Amino acid sequence: MKKNSERYEDLILHHPLFCLLDYQSAHQLIGHAMSEFVEAEHIIVVDGDPIDCIYLVISGKAEVIRTVHALGKNRETRIATVKKGDIIGLSSEGFASHTGLRTASVRALTTMHLLKISLYDFLQFLKQPQIRYPNLKKLSEEFLLIQFIRAHHTFQNFSHEKIQTMVKTARNIKISAGTSLYKEGDVADTCYYLLNGEVALLNLKGSSSTVVKINQMFGDAEFLTNIKRKESAYAKVxxxxxxMEAEVVRKLIPIEHSPSLFKKVISRLRRK
Structure with a gap:
């Protein structure tokens, strides 16, 4: 993002959430942005959708709307307006939602110029040592993990609330290079999500190895089954x-009310 970038940084620095950033940091954040133009009436974000990006408003105006159900009818209510310098998805205190889902829709009232920053890129910015927004960073990690599990894991039938519980009850640990996380033959009672660093998976029988990169899940192949680990895992750096622990996940699977769901989860895991 180079064209007219000088004024874009100024918009970031004038936002109350980022008023303590220096110019270089604002420039780095703008570097993650993609320029978008939308026409009036375009729906920019939808109430209830996952928060997968934020938008800096460069020009134009939009309305924030919620649908209210009353007297058997649905009625749209405008609760706020968005203008130049505002960031769709963020308030002066942080994310506009703490669940990972949009709490309102935003519809353009005029032609708008927006800068879109993906949640993944926003998190990479927040991970820099000089950027000190611990709560934003923590929620960004949680939102990304929720979306990862919903999109790629075997829990598509879980509600958003249950996946959110899985993520919020997950333990965060830091490990030194060379630390073993589990060994081939261990009981698979945990699975892992890599936030930082690099992890190696070793299959001694097959004499093969795989490297896990940031924002990938591992240890889930035998998770929730009675099958022992088929690989070992250790931190390369x-x-x-x-x-995430199997004990917590099992509590979220209502076996007595929905045995088919439990069987479906297990069968998917065994097919991996």
Whole structure:
């Protein structure tokens, strides 16, 4: 993002959430942005959708709307307006939602110029040592993990609330290079999500190895089954992981009311 970038940084620095950033940091954040133009009436974000990006408003105006159900009818209510310098998805205190889902829709009232920053890129910005927004960073990690599990894991039938519980009860640990997370033959009672660093997976029988990169899940192939680990895992460098435990996940699967769901989860895991 180079064209007219000088005024874009100024918009970032004048936003109350980022008023303590220096110019270089604002420039780095703008570097993650993609320019978008939308026409009037365009729906920019939808109430209830996952928060997967934020938008800096460069020009134009939009309305923030919620649908209210009353007297058997749905009625749209405008609760706020968005203008130049505002950031769709963020308030002066942080994310506009703490669940990972949009709490309102935003519709353009005029032609608008927006800068879109993906949640993944926003998190990479927040991970820089000089950027000190711990709560924003923590929520960004949680939102990304929720979306990862919903899109790629075997829990598509879980509600958003249950996946959110899984993520919020996950343990965050930092491990030194060379630390073993589990060994081939261990009981698979945990699975992991790599936040920082690099982890190696070793299959001694197959004499193969795989490297896990940031924002990938591992240890989930035998998770929730009675099958022992088929690989070992250790940190190649100093790393940070989230650990999700089978005991917590099992409590979220209502076996007595929905045995088919439990069987479906297990069968998917065994097919991996």
């Amino acid at each position: 100093d790393s940070e992981v989230l650990i």
